[in-house]
Amino acid sequence: MKYLCLVYSDEKLLHSLPESPKDEECFAYATSVQNSGRMLAAEALQPIDTATTVRVRAGKTLLTDGPFAETKEQLAGFYLVEAKDLNEAIQLAAGIPAARVGSVEVRPVRQLEV
Amino acid sequence: MPACKARKLLNSQVTAETISALYQQESRRVLATLIRLLGDFELAEEALQEAFACALQQWPVDGLPEQPRAWLVSTGRFKAIDKIRQQHTQRKYQQQWLFEQDEDSEAFQADEANHQNWQDDELRLIFTCCHPALSTEAQIALTLREICGLTTEQIAKAFLTSPVTIAQRIVRAKNKIRDAAIPYEIPTPEQLPQRLDVVLKVIYLLFNEGYSQSSGDQLLCAELCAQAIRLGYLLLELQPDTETMGLLALLLLQESRRHARINPQGDLILLADQDRSLWDKALIQQGVQLVERSLTGRRIGPYALQAAIAALHAESPTAASTDWPQIVALYDVLYRFEASPVVLLNRAVAISMAQGPAVALPLLLALEQSGELSQYHLLDAALADIHHKLGLTQQARFYYQQALSKTSQQAEQRFLQKRLESLS
Structure with missing residues (x-):
């Protein structure tokens, strides 16, 4: 099964708390997941100041500056992993260093019915 | 033949x-x-x-x-x-x-x-139904439906909600189990303690639901308690640790008082006023043995401590001979595990029995001041009792009225009403 682990965190706190992970630690964890063969993709994201939201209405493309919703915690990165079941996915998610300061939402990937 | x-x-x-x-x-x-x-x-x-x-x-x-x-x-x-x-x-x-x-x-x-496989299948299912990725409500509803075999109507009745709500809750949980691939497995030894805590909590809530209702379907309530005890025994075989033992002991000791705690009119009878000859001796013996075993273990926790308190009550031949100082000491330890205002309330009541109402009054007033239990009728009831014991009838009346306004349970209301009437 594929699971998407969405890493959310208050951007202002992500790098400023004593327990905030450094890039080296994040990279080391990503490498370990990669080596276990369960990694499909993973990236860290630029802050929401850089976000653009796209909608198409009546054939017209509408753009908004900023994320699609104002929330307390913002999407900071993601892991797309291959796991046997939810327990294994949770274990992978719990290892993501940013989980110490933010939260990780684990979502199973849906197969499109085509 | x-x-x-x-x-x-x-x-x-x-x-x-x-x-x-x-x-x-x-x-x-x-x-x-x-x-x-x-x-x-x-x-x-x-x-x-x-x-x-x-x-x-x-x-x-x-x-x-x-x-x-x-x-x-x-x-x-x-x-x-x-x-x-x-x-x-x-x-x-x-x-x-x-x-x-x-x-x-x-x-x-x-x-x-293989007999072991049968048991393991039931355990697998328990751990699936009580998976921490499901909400507590869903865990309870699923456990009752899938493991205990109750109908959605019975579950709805036990939790005072509609069968539609329960059915939706169960369907949603089953969909999540399927779509998110929650596995059917007994957790690994390293995960077991954490996962076990969730299962123990579900069993505890299940039992309480059956035990705390004095009105309504008595057979259904007894069934909930019996199922909780059955699950407790099943878990004990998997993991005979102190908290599993403690929880099972607690349930057995509470269950032993089932027939003494409500009179034929459905009115509640306080522990001190119960006819102790109605207590189930066999259940007490099983419970006390488990408490003794659990207290020798290393991972002592809130269930084992609550069971130890229940055992002190169960072993006391009369209400007057209850070992209150020991109970106060156990509440002190319990508070270290579970720093909840309810534990403080129970501790204060035990102190009033061990050292007199005048010592307990300031503790209860401080609890009232904190506002944490402002909706909990048992704090008002305790304050009323203490004032009554101290001869402060007017304050006692005030607190009984407060307590009355905060409970919707009929048996509780009748009980408090009687207390209120006995003041004048």
Whole structure:
């Protein structure tokens, strides 16, 4: 099964708390997941100041500056992993260093019915 | 008696009632195994019903099979395989599963004779139903439906909500189990303590639901408590740690007082006023033994401590001879594990018994001041009792009225009303 682990965190706190992970630690964890063969993709994201939201209405493309919703915690990165079941996915998610300061939402990937 | 004659006698006794009794006794275990084998709740439930339908047809004619449970699983499994074969739009994973089924058919036969496997299937199902990725409400509803075999109507009644709400809750939880792939497995040793805590909490809530209701369907309440105790024993076999022992002991000791705590009119009777000859001695003995075993363990926690307190009450021949100083000491330790205002309230009540109401009054007033229990009628009731004992009738009246306004439970209301009337 594929699971998407969405890493959310208050951007202002992500790098400023004593327990905030450094890039080296994040990279080391990503490498370990990669080596276990369960990694499909993973990236860290630029802050929401850089976000653009796209909608198409009546054939017209509408753009908004900023994320699609104002929330307390913002999407900071993601892991797309291959796991046997939810327990294994949770274990992978719990290892993501940013989980110490933010939260990780684990979502199973849906197969499109085509 | 020759074997064949005994066998014949057995055959002649297979009636719809026999099968119905067997359904009561075995259907949940058969379901647990079918869920493991089929990997799908809905499919397993249909297979279970079909297997019993077959039994109703065949057993009165052919006699009871040697191992009815294994027969039911095997029949249910074949019915499910047939069903999937018949369906044109097969999902990919089911095709894969069918393939595996043909491969391991022999292993299956050998497997099902093993008693340990049956138990493990029930445990797997418990850990699935009580998976921490599900909400507490969903955990409880699923456990009652799938493991205890209660109907959605019964669950709704027990939790004072509508059957539709319960049904939706169960469907949503089952969908999540399927779509997010929550596995059917007993957690690994490293995960077990954490996962066990969730299961223990569900069992505890389940028991309380059955125990705290004094009105309503008494049979249903007794059933909830009995199921909670059964699950406690099942977990104890898996993991005989102090908290599992402690919880089971706590349930047994509370259950021992079932017939003494409510009078025939459905009114609550306080612990101090209960007829102790009505307490179930056998349950007390089992509970006390478990408490003693649990207190020698290393991982002592809130359940073992609460059980130890319940044991002190249970072992006291009269209310007056209760070892209150020891109970206060246990509440002190409990507070270290569970820094909750409810523990403080119970501790204050114990202190009033051990050292007198004047010592306890400031503790209760401080609790009231903190506002944490502002909606909890038992704090007002305790404040009323203490003021009454100190001869402060006016304050006692005020707090009884406060307590009355905060509970909607009829038996509680009648109890408080009586107390209020006894003041004048």
